[in-house]
Amino acid sequence: MSNSSSFFALFANLQDRPVLLVGAGVVAERKALALLKAGARIKVVAQNLSEQFLCWLEEEKIDYLGADFYPEQMLSVYLAVAATDDEALNQRVYLAAEAQSKFCNVVDSPKHCSYITPAVIDRHPLQIAISSGGTAPVLARLWRERIESQLPQHIGKVASFVEKWRDEVREKINTLAKRRYFWEEIFRGPLSGTIEVGDEERAAQIMRDTLLQAQTKQQQKQLGEVVLVGAGPGDAGLLTLKGLQAIQAADVVLYDALVSPEVLELVRRDADRVNVGKRAGAHHVIQDKTNRLMVKLAKEGKRVVRLKGGDPFVFGRGGEEAQVLVKEGIPFRVVPGISAALGATAYAGIPLTHREHAHSAILISGHGTEEKDENDWQALAKTEQTLVVYMGSMKSATIQEQLIANGRDVNTPVAIISRGTTEQQEVVIGKLSELGVLATKAPRPALIVIGEVVSLQQELAWFQQAEETQDEFLTV
Numbered sequence: 167m168s169n170s171s172s173f174f175a176l177f178a179n180l181q182d183r184p185v186l187l188v189g190a191g192v193v194a195e196r197k198a199l200a201l202l203k204a205g206a207r208i209k210v211v212a213q214n215l216s217e218q219f220l221c222w223l224e225e226e227k228i229d230y231l232g233a234d235f236y237p238e239q240m241l242s243v244y245l246a247v248a249a250t251d252d253e254a255l256n257q258r259v260y261l262a263a264e265a266q267s268k269f270c271n272v273v274d275s276p277k278h279c280s281y282i283t284p285a286v287i288d289r290h291p292l293q294i295a296i297s298s299g300g301t302a303p304v305l306a307r308l309w310r311e312r313i314e315s316q317l318p319q320h321i322g323k324v325a326s327f328v329e330k331w332r333d334e335v336r337e338k339i340n341t342l343a344k345r346r347y348f349w350e351e352i353f354r355g356p357l358s359g360t361i362e363v364g365d366e367e368r369a370a371q372i373m374r375d376t377l378l379q380a381q382t383k384q385q386q387k388q389l390g391e392v393v394l395v396g397a398g399p400g401d402a403g404l405l406t407l408k409g410l411q412a413i414q415a416a417d418v419v420l421y422d423a424l425v426s427p428e429v430l431e432l433v434r435r436d437a438d439r440v441n442v443g444k445r446a447g448a449h450h451v452i453q454d455k456t457n458r459l460m461v462k463l464a465k466e467g468k469r470v471v472r473l474k475g476g477d478p479f480v481f482g483r484g485g486e487e488a489q490v491l492v493k494e495g496i497p498f499r500v501v502p503g504i505s506a507a508l509g510a511t512a513y514a515g516i517p518l519t520h521r522e523h524a525h526s527a528i529l530i531s532g533h534g535t536e537e538k539d540e541n542d543w544q545a546l547a548k549t550e551q552t553l554v555v556y557m558g559s560m561k562s563a564t565i566q567e568q569l570i571a572n573g574r575d576v577n578t579p580v581a582i583i584s585r586g587t588t589e590q591q592e593v594v595i596g597k598l599s600e601l602g603v604l605a606t607k608a609p610r611p612a613l614i615v616i617g618e619v620v621s622l623q624q625e626l627a628w629f630q631q632a633e634e635t636q637d638e639f640l641t642v
Contacts, residue, residue, distance in 0.1 A: 182205060184206070185244055187201070187208050188210075189247075189273075190219045191251070194210075206244075207229070209228070246270045247271050248273065260278040282297060292324075296309050320358070323362075324353075324358050327369060335348060348376065350415070357373070390465070390468040392497075393499045395409045396409065397409065398429070398503045401509070402426065402431070404509055406501060409503060416469050417438065418438045419437055419439050419473050420440050420459065421443075421473040424476070428588075460491070476509075477502050481556045514581060514627065516581055516615055520622065524619050531555070531556050531558075532557040532614070533561075559582075566599070579596075581614070581623060582604055583612060584608045593630075598616060
């Protein structure tokens with residue numbers, strides 16, 4: 167984890183606002199160019215002015231306050247920049263700014279910065295800023311270059327063109343969500359290519375036609391839709407592309423307790439998020455409430471994402487929720503996710519099948535083990551197969567007892583994988599005879615894996631080893 171400060175991202179309007187720049191060398195020139203481009207009125211303090219600064223002074227683009235810095239110079243400015251090779255002077259500027267609650271940036275000294283300037287991709291008026299919080303500016307620059315190569319040069323013209331239509335769109339489309347749908351349709355359609363070739367008349371016609379269609383739609387009662395999305399087992403990198411697109415387009419996201427914070431961070435910022443996580447002993451009540459809420463929101467015309475840990479159709483009650491939607495006549499889609507049985511075992515270094523150890527894998531829910539006749543324990547106890555138990559920690563003693571009673575060897579390897587695929591992943595290895603004790607002590611959520619394939623874990627474990635290798639590399 168980084169010890170650096172966490173910065174709040176924002177864009178500042180510096181048009182006609184005074185900015186203090188202490189320094190007038192090569193680095194200060196770069197800062198001044200960016201400030202002038204933003205329309206700032208720069209007040210310069212420096213022992214000597216470079217040729218470029220002298221030109222700006224002659225052109226009345228900057229004001230020169232003199233050779234020496236005084237804290238009083240901070241009073242009338244909006245923010246300050248210190249860009250000298252004198253560390254003591256830079257610190258004086260920073261402390262003066264702090265004392266007067268003014269933003270200050272000291273070049274190449276993150277600890278003396280109350281704001282930082284990111285790497286910027288400028289397609290005026292569209293700007294994309296990338297920052298590492300001052301920890302790795304070269305990394306930010308490299309990513310800027312990568313994104314720069316993907317961003318069309320004419321995209322700024324598109325932004326300027328649609329600006330002229332914003333008031334009319336706001337006037338004719340009466341809700342924020344419907345306006346968002348309208349603009350999404352516009353930007354995904356042919357408008358950008360039309361503007362690229364300079365046909366603004368055709369672009370205006372596209373706007374008029376799409377706006378008329380949107381007005382017609384808003385007079386009709388529109389059903390929304392529900393997308394059942396599998397969030398995967400925890401690592402946000404395992405979320406599918408379709409899953410990401412769905413949560414980025416959602417008006418409301420109903421999410422379970424098993425969805426990781428890293429995945430939730432990818433949800434569209436202004437979407438409503440509702441935690442519908444279940445608690446032991448109240449599953450049916452909460453599930454009914456979730457179903458009603460899902461239906462209600464969709465009937466209000468909203469785009470609803472039902473976000474579930476793992477895969478919605480693998481012990482995720484996605485099938486039951488889909489049946490409710492069918493009954494209510496609500497359109498829905500399913501975006502599969504990587505289930506814990508696939509993701510957590512892979513990250514733990516445990517293959518579900520292996521030619522020498524297991525020719526099949528069976529997935530069961532631990533919630534179904536309270537009554538002894540709910541599972542075919544004789545079938546589950548067979549050798550040369552892998553048994554994966556979801557939500558089995560509380561019933562692990564029963565699982566152990568039934569498998570052994572039905573012929574499974576007491577020395578069969580078992581694994582309990584807690585918080586699989588995340589940085590907090592823990593893997594405990596033992597024998598079937600120890601399962602009840604090991605599982606109740608393991609952090610939850612946890613997945614239980616029973617079978618000979620577990621014996622390969624020490625050989626094939628890569629996730630924790632990769633992190634340890636990376637840590638060693640970083641400390642060299």
